[in-house]
Amino acid sequence: MNRxxxxxxxxxxxxxxxxxxxxxxxxxxxxxxxxxxxxGVVASEFxxxxxxxxxxxxxxxxxxxxxxxxxxxxxxxxxxxxxxxxSDPGEMFTEQLKRWLQxxxxxxxxxxxxxxxxxxxxxxxxTALYGxxxxxxxxxxxxxxxxxxxxxxxxxxxxxxxxxxxxxxxxAETTPPNVVKGWKQGLEQxxxxxxxxxxxxxSKRTP
Numbered sequence: 001m002n003r004x005x006x007x008x009x010x011x012x013x014x015x016x017x018x019x020x021x022x023x024x025x026x027x028x029x030x031x032x033x034x035x036x037x038x039x040g041v042v043a044s045e046f047x048x049x050x051x052x053x054x055x056x057x058x059x060x061x062x063x064x065x066x067x068x069x070x071x072x073x074x075x076x077x078x079x080x081x082x083x084x085x086x087s088d089p090g091e092m093f094t095e096q097l098k099r100w101l102q103x104x105x106x107x108x109x110x111x112x113x114x115x116x117x118x119x120x121x122x123x124x125x126x127t128a129l130y131g132x133x134x135x136x137x138x139x140x141x142x143x144x145x146x147x148x149x150x151x152x153x154x155x156x157x158x159x160x161x162x163x164x165x166x167x168x169x170x171x172a173e174t175t176p177p178n179v180v181k182g183w184k185q186g187l188e189q190x191x192x193x194x195x196x197x198x199x200x201x202x203s204k205r206t207p
Contacts, residue, residue: 067079
């Protein structure tokens with residue numbers, strides 16, 4: 001009986017010291033995030049005979065993985081394990097961009113494959129995707145993307161339009177959930193801006 005009591009006390013001490021079986025010990029619990037935005041209203045009119053092919057969005061190597069990244073120094077970045085995107089970030093951004101431009105009315109059709117001959121090709125790169133946790137800066141969710149609109153004619157694949165946009169969204173604290181919410185807000189602003197830029201470009205080309 002005494003040995004049983006002693007064993008029970010030992011287990012209790014180990015649980016208290018090392019957190020064995022503790023409900024509060026969830027540091028290793030995976031957290032998965034998505035950046036899902038919606039343009040909302042679909043354009044009432046669509047361009048004719050202007051098919052856009054979106055190539056897969058490229059991620060800068062520093063942000064190519066699924067794990068959320070914080071910037072903690074001028075030249076130092078740190079992965080926030082176990083906080084991850086639910087899917088590959090390049091695929092996620094590609095799908096969001098396709099959905100947004102489909103509703104814009106700027107193109108008669110938006111595709112991501114070779115099922116239909118395209119008139120234009122859009123190449124996109126994400127060059128910054130991190131939460132800013134540097135002590136000398138206020139907490140921010142940072143998103144930067146580059147867009148290159150090209151003619152689909154392989155014999156004359158000239159750049160028709162290009163732009164680089166950066167969004168720094170202020171957040172209360174640099175935590176993974178806050179950063180993801182900031183990215184969502186920033187992506188909506190960024191896509192709205194690039195849509196306006198494309199609209200301005202096409203309006204100048206229309207006789």
